[in-house]
Amino acid sequence: MKRKVYMTGGFNTISMGTGRKEFHPKKPRPGLEDYIRKAGKGTLDQIGGADNVDEGVIGNFMASRFNKQANLPGFVPYIDEKLQWKPATSVEGACASGGLALISGIKSVLAETADVVLSLGVEVQNTVKAMYCADILAGAGWYQNRKNGHAYFFPGQNSDRAGAYYEKVGYDKARSGMKQWFINAMENARLDETAQEHQNKVADLGALYDKLKPNGTAFVDHLNVLDCSKVSDGASAIAICSEEGLKRTGVDKKNAIEVIGFAQSIRNITNAPTDLTELETIKRASRKALENAGITIDQVGTIETHDCFSIAGVLSTEAIGLAKNGEGWDYVASGNTARDGKMPMNTTGGLIGWGHPTGATGVHQAVTIWQQLTGKAGKSQIKITDERPYGMTINMGGDDVTVVAIVYKRA
Amino acid sequence: MTYEERIQNVSVIGAAGKMGSGILLLTALEMTDLSLLPENKEKTFVLNAIDVSPEGLSGLMKYLREQVRKTAEKKIVWLRKMYATRDDLVENYDIINEYIFDALNIVRPVSTISAAYASNIIFEAVSENRALKVKLLSDIDNHNSNNPWYFTNTSSVPIGLIEDEANLKGRIIGFHFYNPPAVQRLVELIKTDNTLVEVVEFSHLYAKKLRKIIVPSNDFAGFIGNGHFMRDALHGMNEAQTLAAEKNIPLYMAIYIINKVTQDYLVRPMGIFQLIDYVGIDVVQFILGVMNPFFKDENLHSELLDKMMLQGTKGGQMSSGAQKDGFLKYKGGRVTSVWDIHKQEYVDIDKFQEECNEMMGNMPDSAVDWKSIIKNKNKDKLLSGFFNDLKSSENLGAKTAINYGKKSMEIANKLVTDEVAQEVDHVNTVMLTGFFHAYGPVNNFFE
Numbered sequence: 001m002k003r004k005v006y007m008t009g010g011f012n013t014i015s016m017g018t019g020r021k022e023f024h025p026k027k028p029r030p031g032l033e034d035y036i037r038k039a040g041k042g043t044l045d046q047i048g049g050a051d052n053v054d055e056g057v058i059g060n061f062m063a064s065r066f067n068k069q070a071n072l073p074g075f076v077p078y079i080d081e082k083l084q085w086k087p088a089t090s091v092e093g094a095c096a097s098g099g100l101a102l103i104s105g106i107k108s109v110l111a112e113t114a115d116v117v118l119s120l121g122v123e124v125q126n127t128v129k130a131m132y133c134a135d136i137l138a139g140a141g142w143y144q145n146r147k148n149g150h151a152y153f154f155p156g157q158n159s160d161r162a163g164a165y166y167e168k169v170g171y172d173k174a175r176s177g178m179k180q181w182f183i184n185a186m187e188n189a190r191l192d193e194t195a196q197e198h199q200n201k202v203a204d205l206g207a208l209y210d211k212l213k214p215n216g217t218a219f220v221d222h223l224n225v226l227d228c229s230k231v232s233d234g235a236s237a238i239a240i241c242s243e244e245g246l247k248r249t250g251v252d253k254k255n256a257i258e259v260i261g262f263a264q265s266i267r268n269i270t271n272a273p274t275d276l277t278e279l280e281t282i283k284r285a286s287r288k289a290l291e292n293a294g295i296t297i298d299q300v301g302t303i304e305t306h307d308c309f310s311i312a313g314v315l316s317t318e319a320i321g322l323a324k325n326g327e328g329w330d331y332v333a334s335g336n337t338a339r340d341g342k343m344p345m346n347t348t349g350g351l352i353g354w355g356h357p358t359g360a361t362g363v364h365q366a367v368t369i370w371q372q373l374t375g376k377a378g379k380s381q382i383k384i385t386d387e388r389p390y391g392m393t394i395n396m397g398g399d400d401v402t403v404v405a406i407v408y409k410r411a
Numbered sequence: 412m413t414y415e416e417r418i419q420n421v422s423v424i425g426a427a428g429k430m431g432s433g434i435l436l437l438t439a440l441e442m443t444d445l446s447l448l449p450e451n452k453e454k455t456f457v458l459n460a461i462d463v464s465p466e467g468l469s470g471l472m473k474y475l476r477e478q479v480r481k482t483a484e485k486k487i488v489w490l491r492k493m494y495a496t497r498d499d500l501v502e503n504y505d506i507i508n509e510y511i512f513d514a515l516n517i518v519r520p521v522s523t524i525s526a527a528y529a530s531n532i533i534f535e536a537v538s539e540n541r542a543l544k545v546k547l548l549s550d551i552d553n554h555n556s557n558n559p560w561y562f563t564n565t566s567s568v569p570i571g572l573i574e575d576e577a578n579l580k581g582r583i584i585g586f587h588f589y590n591p592p593a594v595q596r597l598v599e600l601i602k603t604d605n606t607l608v609e610v611v612e613f614s615h616l617y618a619k620k621l622r623k624i625i626v627p628s629n630d631f632a633g634f635i636g637n638g639h640f641m642r643d644a645l646h647g648m649n650e651a652q653t654l655a656a657e658k659n660i661p662l663y664m665a666i667y668i669i670n671k672v673t674q675d676y677l678v679r680p681m682g683i684f685q686l687i688d689y690v691g692i693d694v695v696q697f698i699l700g701v702m703n704p705f706f707k708d709e710n711l712h713s714e715l716l717d718k719m720m721l722q723g724t725k726g727g728q729m730s731s732g733a734q735k736d737g738f739l740k741y742k743g744g745r746v747t748s749v750w751d752i753h754k755q756e757y758v759d760i761d762k763f764q765e766e767c768n769e770m771m772g773n774m775p776d777s778a779v780d781w782k783s784i785i786k787n788k789n790k791d792k793l794l795s796g797f798f799n800d801l802k803s804s805e806n807l808g809a810k811t812a813i814n815y816g817k818k819s820m821e822i823a824n825k826l827v828t829d830e831v832a833q834e835v836d837h838v839n840t841v842m843l844t845g846f847f848h849a850y851g852p853v854n855n856f857f858e
Contacts, residue, residue: 129484131484131487131503131507132503132504134503135502135503135504138502146501146502147498147501148495150488150491151487151488151490151491151503152488216488217488217489218488219488
């Protein structure tokens with residue numbers, strides 16, 4: 001990269017929704033603007049205030065429907081009035097909106113149009129019940145496919161992927177990998193106070209998973225609800241800085257991470273995936289990001305991947321190149337992706353455990369990597385070795401349509 | 412006539428009442444689901460919601476809209492298949508709204524009984540008044556050329572009497588839902604001596620499609636449910652009065668004690684006085700009045716209830732579902748005070764609760780509460796441990812509870828020897844599913 005790019009001052013709100021004790025579907029809750037302000041202020045407080053910020057970016061998927069609100073740049077000055085009259089923009093790429101908010105900030109810094117960008121992701125989805133939420137999230141697919149799609153559109157699509165994977169590797173093998181993915185997600189989420197599943201106290205997660213057999217009459221054919229991320233409200237923010245920008249904020253480099261490569265890849269949304277058991281866009285984006293960073297996957301110490309469904313988590317291990325084609329289930333079931341495994345993944349619970357406020361997820365992933373690489377992960381902290389000092393985020397929008405991959409190291 | 416043909420034109424009488432609205436909702440959903448099947452696309456389904464109260468019917472339509480939405484949301488996966496050919500309906504939201512429209516479009520809210528003259532099926536859910544039931548059913552039958560079948564939600568009047576007096580000749584059956592019908596799974600099915608086999612078959616099919624559990628009861632006043640509950644309630648009131656006299660304490664204290672014994676010691680969802688309040692003191696008095704003439708060897712009557720009625724404390728529920736005050740006064744579902752029948756005022760339980768609890772004695776450590784045990788796999792073992800400890804205790808609470816449990820079993824067994832119930836399992840099923848008891852009245856716990 002022609003200019004050094006740093007990230008610092010990461011902040012997450014709680015991922016709110018079922019699973020959190022304080023969540024009551026019928027009681028009033030904070031709105032979209034409250035989440036934006038809370039996350040934004042959380043970052044501003046760590047970078048010397050709004051004066052230091054040149055520009056704001058908000059990643060969001062469907063506030064237009066969940067909250068009947070568009071024109072989100074208008075909420076950047078709501079975070080802090082000192083941001084008024086400064087440039088702000090919003091970006092959308094379904095569940096990769098957060099990732100797009102990050103690379104939008106990175107590009108501004110690279111283009112030298114800004115030295116400090118406040119990148120933020122937000123989604124407030126509990127305004128509607130799950131079956132209506134499914135309608136709204138279906139917008140991440142091609143609208144022409146909605147009519148013939150499942151009532152729970154995205155669970156339906158991932159159920160098809162799971163079904164194809166069962167065919168390919170065998171039902172029991174595939175489920176053993178997906179089950180372990182779920183267990184890791186819950187165990188990691190329990191360690192992070194902002195996670196939606198932080199208060200999860202199920203004694204035997206594996207037994208619970210085995211008990212809930214996929215049932216197509218009530219839900220989808222090949223997944224149970226534990227295979228799915230939940231409906232979440234939440235926001236995450238992080239500051240993206242140039243060398244000069246970082247100095248301006250007064251943040252010590254040990255509290256920052258450096259972006260050493262990123263890539264974005266898009267698959268034609270009107271086409272069906274050529275192979276349901278392969279996440280081709282993730283494959284392309286992650287390889288390109290590593291190539292741009294000039295490193296190999298063996299040098300990466302931790303990955304945040306887009307596990308909106310356990311099957312997506314398992315398939316991503318193959319797409320990233322951690323496991324061979326058709327062996328991702330074994331890679332996960334053998335414990336490689338657990339927090340003490342060979343490649344700790346989604347160390348704060350990922351989308352299934354931490355939560356999936358869709359437009360915020362990409363930013364949340366970057367915040368987790370920032371926490372892990374700078375030793376700020378608290379109880380979630382894993383050991384990052386000198387041999388494998390890099391972190392990577394992979395943020396996916398739709399069914400492997402819009403993918404953002406970013407590689408980081410300690411600054 | 413097939414099941415589908417017969418159910419194409421149905422009337423519910425008393426549709427705006429508590430029971431009627433539930434029956435109407437369930438029937439509307441069943442008819443709507445049938446109407447969506449490809450083979451029924453061209454057929455018209457009609458469900459007359461008949462009630463004397465225009466305000467009630469207006470409220471009914473609002474209730475239906477809310478409840479149909481909730482149901483549609485739960486079965487959206489199936490509904491998408493049913494509306495698959497409708498290209499204009501794309502999102503779940505569109506489909507759910509269409510289903511609500513389709514369901515409400517079947518329902519015809521009316522205040523005139525003549526709407527029932529073209530129906531094949533009549534659900535009767537008017538108040539428990541034999542003369543009124545007979546008058547309405549014979550009026551319909553005189554004007555309806557379809558030889559309709561009558562399903563009556565009668566809870567205490569023998570069905571055979573209504574059949575005779577309205578001259579229905581086997582075209583009637585007792586189809587007794589529990590309150591609220593949309594939630595409670597129990598239905599008592601009461602055949603008369605003449606009920607047609609086809610009517611019974613239809614009842615079983617209809618109940619199955621509504622996912623109800625049928626318990627057959629013979630045609631004796633009160634049937635199984637009220638047969639047990641009314642006697643259990645009388646026993647509770649007698650126990651309170653005896654206790655007050657024996658211990659020389661005010662009746663309100665004895666009421667508190669018996670209510671606590673029947674709830675906490677007998678591990679029931681609510682104490683007997685709370686249950687009387689829930690059903691309504693007026694309703695209990697009325698049903699006892701209906702039943703009493705049919706049981707020569709018993710006196711199914713309570714002077715205590717008569718006094719309560721004279722003093723204007725009736726219990727029952729408000730239209731919101733909140734509990735009205737009766738023997739007990741409630742705040743947010745909790746009991747706060749008890750009616751003093753002499754001073755005619757409520758006495759705060761804080762003033763006497765401690766004294767009563769002391770009289771009753773400590774509960775053993777093995778005590779279990781209804782809520783935590785109702786779905787526990789080791790329920791029987793835990794209950795057995797608790798009741799065994801009660802049996803070996805000399806405490807007032809424990810002794811009263813054991814005697815009460817025995818009396819409850821005696822009532823249940825008598826229902827079988829009196830041939831109201833065909834077997835003890837039927838009584839147990841009614842108490843387990845209709846009254847949500849954690850164990851049946853016929854058990855091995857109290858001997």
